[in-house]
Amino acid sequence: MTRNLITPAQNTWCPGCGNFAIQHTLKDVLTGLEKEGRSLDDVVLVSGIGCHAKIADYLNINSVYTLHGRTIPVATGIKLANPKLTVICCAGDGDAYAEGLDHLIFAAKRNIDLTMIVHNNRVYGLTTGQYTPTSPLGFKGKSTPAGTTEYPFNPLELMLASGATYIARGYTRKMPGLAQLIRQGIDHKGFAFIDVLQICASFFNMTEYYQSRVYDIADHDTSDFEKACAKAREWDYNRDAPIALGVFYERALPTFDERCPVRRLPADDRTRRIRELFEAAR
Amino acid sequence: MKDVSVLVGGKAGDGINNAGAIVAQLLNHLGYFVYIYTDYPSLIRGGHNFAVIRAADEPVGAHNNRIDYLVALNQETLDLHLPHCPDCTVVANADLVKSLKSGQTVSLQAILAAESAHTITGNSAMIGAFAKAAGIPWGVVQEVFNHHMPKAADENIRVARRAYNQINTTRPVPALSNPPHSLFSGNEAIGLGLVAGGLSTYIAYPMTPSSTLLHFLAGNAERFGITVIHPENEIAVILMGLGSAVTGARTAVGTSGGGFCLMTEGLSFAGMAEIPIVIVVSQRTGPSTGLPTYTGQADLQFVLHAGQGEFPRLVVAPADAGEAYRWSVAAIHLAGKYQIPAFVLADKTLSEGTYSVDYNRLPDLPSADPVLWDGLAPYQRYLDTPTGISPLTFPGRIDAIVKVNSYAHDEDGITTEDARDVIIMTEKRRKKEAQIREAMKQYPCVSVRGVTGATTALLCWGSVRNACDEVAAQLGLRVIQPVVLSPFPDQQFATACQGVLHLISVEENATGQLAALVREHGGRVDGTILKYDGRPFTPDELLPQVKEVIAL
Numbered sequence: 001m002t003r004n005l006i007t008p009a010q011n012t013w014c015p016g017c018g019n020f021a022i023q024h025t026l027k028d029v030l031t032g033l034e035k036e037g038r039s040l041d042d043v044v045l046v047s048g049i050g051c052h053a054k055i056a057d058y059l060n061i062n063s064v065y066t067l068h069g070r071t072i073p074v075a076t077g078i079k080l081a082n083p084k085l086t087v088i089c090c091a092g093d094g095d096a097y098a099e100g101l102d103h104l105i106f107a108a109k110r111n112i113d114l115t116m117i118v119h120n121n122r123v124y125g126l127t128t129g130q131y132t133p134t135s136p137l138g139f140k141g142k143s144t145p146a147g148t149t150e151y152p153f154n155p156l157e158l159m160l161a162s163g164a165t166y167i168a169r170g171y172t173r174k175m176p177g178l179a180q181l182i183r184q185g186i187d188h189k190g191f192a193f194i195d196v197l198q199i200c201a202s203f204f205n206m207t208e209y210y211q212s213r214v215y216d217i218a219d220h221d222t223s224d225f226e227k228a229c230a231k232a233r234e235w236d237y238n239r240d241a242p243i244a245l246g247v248f249y250e251r252a253l254p255t256f257d258e259r260c261p262v263r264r265l266p267a268d269d270r271t272r273r274i275r276e277l278f279e280a281a282r
Numbered sequence: 283m284k285d286v287s288v289l290v291g292g293k294a295g296d297g298i299n300n301a302g303a304i305v306a307q308l309l310n311h312l313g314y315f316v317y318i319y320t321d322y323p324s325l326i327r328g329g330h331n332f333a334v335i336r337a338a339d340e341p342v343g344a345h346n347n348r349i350d351y352l353v354a355l356n357q358e359t360l361d362l363h364l365p366h367c368p369d370c371t372v373v374a375n376a377d378l379v380k381s382l383k384s385g386q387t388v389s390l391q392a393i394l395a396a397e398s399a400h401t402i403t404g405n406s407a408m409i410g411a412f413a414k415a416a417g418i419p420w421g422v423v424q425e426v427f428n429h430h431m432p433k434a435a436d437e438n439i440r441v442a443r444r445a446y447n448q449i450n451t452t453r454p455v456p457a458l459s460n461p462p463h464s465l466f467s468g469n470e471a472i473g474l475g476l477v478a479g480g481l482s483t484y485i486a487y488p489m490t491p492s493s494t495l496l497h498f499l500a501g502n503a504e505r506f507g508i509t510v511i512h513p514e515n516e517i518a519v520i521l522m523g524l525g526s527a528v529t530g531a532r533t534a535v536g537t538s539g540g541g542f543c544l545m546t547e548g549l550s551f552a553g554m555a556e557i558p559i560v561i562v563v564s565q566r567t568g569p570s571t572g573l574p575t576y577t578g579q580a581d582l583q584f585v586l587h588a589g590q591g592e593f594p595r596l597v598v599a600p601a602d603a604g605e606a607y608r609w610s611v612a613a614i615h616l617a618g619k620y621q622i623p624a625f626v627l628a629d630k631t632l633s634e635g636t637y638s639v640d641y642n643r644l645p646d647l648p649s650a651d652p653v654l655w656d657g658l659a660p661y662q663r664y665l666d667t668p669t670g671i672s673p674l675t676f677p678g679r680i681d682a683i684v685k686v687n688s689y690a691h692d693e694d695g696i697t698t699e700d701a702r703d704v705i706i707m708t709e710k711r712r713k714k715e716a717q718i719r720e721a722m723k724q725y726p727c728v729s730v731r732g733v734t735g736a737t738t739a740l741l742c743w744g745s746v747r748n749a750c751d752e753v754a755a756q757l758g759l760r761v762i763q764p765v766v767l768s769p770f771p772d773q774q775f776a777t778a779c780q781g782v783l784h785l786i787s788v789e790e791n792a793t794g795q796l797a798a799l800v801r802e803h804g805g806r807v808d809g810t811i812l813k814y815d816g817r818p819f820t821p822d823e824l825l826p827q828v829k830e831v832i833a834l
Contacts, residue, residue, distance in 0.1 A: 003683075009696045044677045046525075049688070056685070057696050062677035064528055065687040065697065066521065067551055073518040077525020077533075078677070080509055081483055085529070085678055106514045264482070265507035273505055274478055278641040281464035282310070282429075 003040065005030060009057040016205075018198025021172035022090070022119055023055050025179045030061065032183065033086075043086045046075040048095035051126045051200075052119035055090050069099025072107045075114050076256075083113075083257045086186060093120040097133035097155060108162035108191050110256040115185040115192045118155065122237075123204035135204075136238045156232035156248055159193045160225070166192035167228065167249040171214050172199065173207070177245060184247065190255045197243070210243065217246030225249065284339040286314070286455050287346055288412065289363055289370075291332035292355030294325055301405040302333030305353070306465055306636060307426045308409070308418050309337035313458030316465065317748075318636035319345040319818070324490070324574040330358055339458055343602045343637055343748030346822040350453065353412050354379060355405070371453045373411045375404075386415060386452070388445045396444060403434065403441045410442030410449075417454030420446060464639045468632035468745075469495035471603035471639065472562055473502075475610025480618075482531035483509045485523045487516050490574045491630035492536040492564040516541035520548030524557045528686055530676035532614055534560035539568050539581045546588045549623055551688045553593025553711070556621040556664070556672070558652075560613050565629040567816040576816025577630035579744055580791040583798065585625055586768055592708075594715035596624035597768040601729075601747035603637035604644055609765060612647045612725065619650035620671065620718050627767070629790070631745040631818040648724045655682065663695040666706055670713025719769045727771035728778045731761040738832055739779070741787040741807060743767065743796050745818065750788055752821035753828050764796070770803050784808050786831050788819065 005027045013019045034040050043061050047053035049068035056063040066074045071089040079087045096104050096118045107114065123141065124130040130143040134155065138147035159167050166188040170178035178196065185192030197214075199207045213235075221227055228249035235241040265273070286309065290302050299320055306316045314337035323329040334345040349367040354360045354374040360382070364372070372385025379387060388411045390404040397403075406427070413423045423446065427439045466474070473495050476484070486496040500510040509531075513522055519535050527533040537545065542563050552559050565581045567573035585597055596616050600606040610626050617624035655661055655675035661682035665672040672693075675682045685695030690707060692698045729747070732740075732754030739760035740750040747763045754761045762778045762785070764771060779785065787797040787807050792814040797807040809831050813819055 007694075007696060039680070041680050041682065042678055054697070056687070060683060062684045063686070063695075064525070064555075065685070065689060065691075065695075067547055067688055070517070070521045070548075073513065073521035074525035074528070076513075076518075077483070077485070077522035077527075078529055079525075080511065080522070081526040081529040081531035081533075082676075082678060102514050103518055106518070260509060260511070262503070262509050263507050267480070270477060270506060274474055275641065277474065277502075277505075278464045278639070280429075281466055281470075281639075282462045 003060060005060050007058055007060045011058060012054065013051060014201045016201035017051070018121060018172035018200070019052055019055065019119060021175055021178070022052070022117065022196060022198065023058055025175050025182060026055070026088070027059065029179055029182050029186070033186070042084060043088065044078055046071045046078070046087060046089045048091045048100070050092035050094055050124070052090055052092045069095050070103070071095060072100060072103035072114070072116070076107065076112050079112055079114060079257050080260065088115045088117065088186065090117050090119060093118060093122060093132045093134050094124050097153070105158070105162045108159055108164035108193065111163065111165050111190040111253050112256040113190055115182065116194065117182060118193070118195050119198050120155070120195050121198045121200040121204060122206070123200050125200050125203055129203035134237050152237040154232060154236050155195050157229065160229055160232060160249060164193045165190040165251050165253050166247070168194045168247045169245055170194055170196045171210060171245050172196060173211065174214065174245060177216060181247065188250065190253055213241070213243045214245050215242055217244045217248070220246070222247050222250045284456065284458070286337045287349050288335045288351040288353060289332055289349045290335070290353040290355070290408070291330065291359030291363060293358065294322060294329045294331045295327040296331065296355050297405050298322070298331040298333050298355070301409060302335055303465070303636065304409050304426060304430060305412060306335045307430050308413055308422060309335065309455070310462045310465055310638065311422050311426055312418060312455060313460035314338060315341045315463065315638040316636070317342045317345065317638070319631070320634055322575055330362060332359065332363070341638060343635070343745065344752060344818065344821055346820050348822055351412060351416060353408055355408060371415055373408065373415050373449065375408060386411070386449050388448050393441055393444045397437070397440045399437050399441050403438050406438040406442040407445035410445035413442070414446045414449040415452055417451040464641060465636050466603045466639050467494060467634055467636050468603050468606045468628055469564070469634065470498050471606040472610045472626055472628065473498045475607040476534050476560065476614055477506045477508065478607070479611040479614035480532045481508055481534055481614060483511070483523065483526040483533040484536070485511045485513065485519045485526070485533070486536040487512060487519050487541055489538045489541045491566055491633040492538050492562060494634060495536045495562060495564070516544035517548065520545040520559070520561070523559050524548060524552055527557045527559050528677065530674070532618060534562060534614065536562035536564070538564050538566050539584070540571065542581070542585070542588070550589035550591055550593070552623045553589060553591065553595070554688055555686050557686065558617040558621050560610070560617050560624050560626060562626045562628065564633040565627070573816040575630070577745070577790060577818050578814065578816060579629055579746065579789050580795065580814070582627065582743070582767065582795040585627055586799070593711055594620065594622050594718060595768055596622060596718065596766070597627055598625065598766050599627040599744045600632065600765060601745055601763060602632065604639045605765065606632060607639065608644055608647050615650040616718070618652045620714050621674070622714065622718070627744065629744050635745065650721065662693040664691060664693045664707065664710070666693055666710050668713070669717050670710045671717065715769060722766060722769065722771060723773070725766065727764065727766035728774040729763040729765055730778045731763065733758045733760055735781065736760040737781055738784040739782045739786070740828065741785050741796060741800065742789065746788055746790055749819040749821045749824050753824050756825060757828060757832070759828070767799065770799065772803055775800070775803070775805065779805065784832070786811060786828065788824065790814065790818065
């Protein structure tokens with residue numbers, strides 16, 4: 001069945017919001033999967049809370065609209081309980097890098113087979129403009145009117161240190177490239193992390209800044225960890241530097257769900273085994 | 283009542299729990315019902331540990347301060363416990379005991395040397411010595427070692443035999459004719475009940491006194507074909523659990539009060555998104571870190587009210603391993619049918635206490651099956667129905683789009699702020715609560731025990747019931763134990779209280795939380811007996827307290 005991938009829910013993103021680009025890119029990727037004969041009934045989208053998360057209402061696929069910061073644990077539970085499902089997380093930078101940072105690091109450490117798309121607009125939009133972990137030093141938000149006094153962290157470096165097996169960066173105004181990164185991320189067996197630079201039309205419009213600095217990675221060995229680290233450090237989300245887009249690092253490792261295979265038992269066998277334990281405890 | 287108590291004491295790391303478990307099996311094989319209480323500080327080595335093994339000719343679930351046999355692995359055990367039981371029969375480790383006025387000793391060092399045995403088998407010498415002092419036939423000792431010490435049973439038997447031969451029988455325990463029962467801790471019983479109820483996934487972060495449930499299920503994951511995960515923290519625990527449950531896998535999580543604090547956002551999510559999950563909360567002494575290895579009942583009101591917003595929840599509080607088993611089966615079934623969070627509320631006494639259980643005498647509770655989507659009309663995750671229960675299907679089902687949502691949502695699971703939708707969904711959850719309340723009439727939600735016609739009754743919940751049972755038997759009182767605490771079984775409770783003129787609540791907290799719940803539901807509680815030192819009520823200390831309150 002070919003389905004309409006957009007629900008009738010009214011879209012409430014601001015005009016010019018970067019989320020539109022991610023939604024349409026993801027829609028195209030899903031359409032591509034369906035054309036190849038994969039059933040979208042086996043796809044689950046897991047979102048956090050924030051502007052990005054409305055994507056769960058807008059895309060007409062299975063979804064779990066979770067809590068702020070909690071995409072990854074929910075997605076991990078889904079994947080472990082039903083490894084046949086393709087699980088895609090959409091999270092904001094507040095979700096992934098502040099409220100749920102612990103889960104992000106552990107997902108990379110475990111290499112759970114998920115695709116993590118971080119809608120990184122470097123500002124809290126839905127709560128009307130506060131700094132996030134990737135806002136540049138001195139960012140003037142409603143909670144930091146005099147400017148932040150802390151450096152942003154570099155999520156790519158963090159993911160390299162945490163053991164992620166697929167690390168990429170995309171940009172909402174480069175949709176074909178973004179589509180490729182997401183598709184590769186879905187095909188990657190293991191934890192696929194994609195930081196997507198997106199502009200916030202209302203609170204942090206970085207379009208011009210990004211337009212003049214982004215470039216596509218070429219001649220890069222994605223299997224070389226040291227080179228990936230160097231490439232990730234080229235731009236630290238704070239000072240001026242060229243901003244590389246593409247895959248920084250990729251390696252094949254057994255996934256968490258593969259390492260915890262479970263052989264389910266028929267109910268009768270279970271009852272018998274329970275009785276055996278009762279017997280053994282006498 | 284034939285009633286024997288054995289205290290085994292030593293320092294932490296001496297394997298007191300294992301020694302206690304073998305002593306319990308000896309008495310079990312003599313035909314007694316047994317109960318083990320373990321008391322240990324929150325540390326790995328050093329400090330004083332002890333286990334009290336109580337054996338009786340009828341079921342018991344509490345220990346007394348009165349001790350008949352003192353098995354002392356060190357001097358500290360004698361110093362701490364002998365003053366409280368001057369008449370008890372002492373068996374001690376000669377190597378570590380300086381002065382002993384009366385009693386018998388064996389030298390572990392000498393026995394181990396004579397048998398060329400490993401140090402770790404030393405406790406078997408103490409067990410052998412106790413067995414002889416208590417006149418337990420050698421055949422029973424041998425049988426128990428063979429059954430319950432599968433590793434190096436022969437070496438342990440040799441060590442036990444040498445000690446057995448050095449001791450005289452001074453206080454024989456008469457053998458009874460009962461067959462041995464299964465001995466399970468409360469946490470093991472909860473784990474087995476969850477598995478019997480169809481558990482697929484168990485997720486937990488270690489926290490005493492819930493950790494042994496994690497250990498038990500992790501150790502038996504392959505045997506039962508279940509997934510057991512220990513993630514980064516309790517926030518991840520409940521959310522992973524909810525993710526698992528969204529796929530249709532029956533899921534449980536476990537923790538104690540502090541970990542449950544971290545789970546409350548996930549709990550409220552389960553309430554709003556209608557995701558079935560069992561949450562095992564085993565209480566310890568609070569507030570905050572409190573006394574990690576001691577007991578308490580101070581989290582009842584917390585568990586009843588945790589989580590923002592209003593949503594139905596089931597809370598059951600079993601008193602012993604048998605109840606823990608069958609109510610855990612019921613909790614996982616009911617969570618699935620009504621798509622709600624269901625709590626098994628335990629405490630350290632129940633979780634880590636060991637009880638005699640007879641599989642064939644566990645009464646079945648009604649079963650409850652989930653309502654599944656028939657595949658006819660387009661799938662709506664939150665379809666409003668007369669019962670409030672929306673038929674379930676799961677991601678992966680062909681031609682179904684399953685949208686689960688923590689926001690206020692419409693029947694499709696799409697976020698809404700429409701006032702009418704909000705009312706419909708709130709009332710849908712209320713309808714489910716009414717359904718559960720109705721269904722629970724088929725369950726024994728309130729246990730009435732003791733002298734059921736008595737006009738004075740002890741009101742209690744959880745493991746405290748066992749001490750209440752004994753005191754009630756001695757004083758001719760009724761015992762009223764609500765096992766289900768939410769939804770509160772108003773009718774069954776009223777029936778249980780018929781003819782009661784004097785109701786005394788016995789609880790291990792400082793404010794009388796069950797008494798408050800009963801009053802909230804229009805009941806009258808005439809007095810409270812409260813204990814909040816982390817130690818469980820013992821029948822022998824509760825008896826005079828109850829007498830005093832009755833005399834008022």
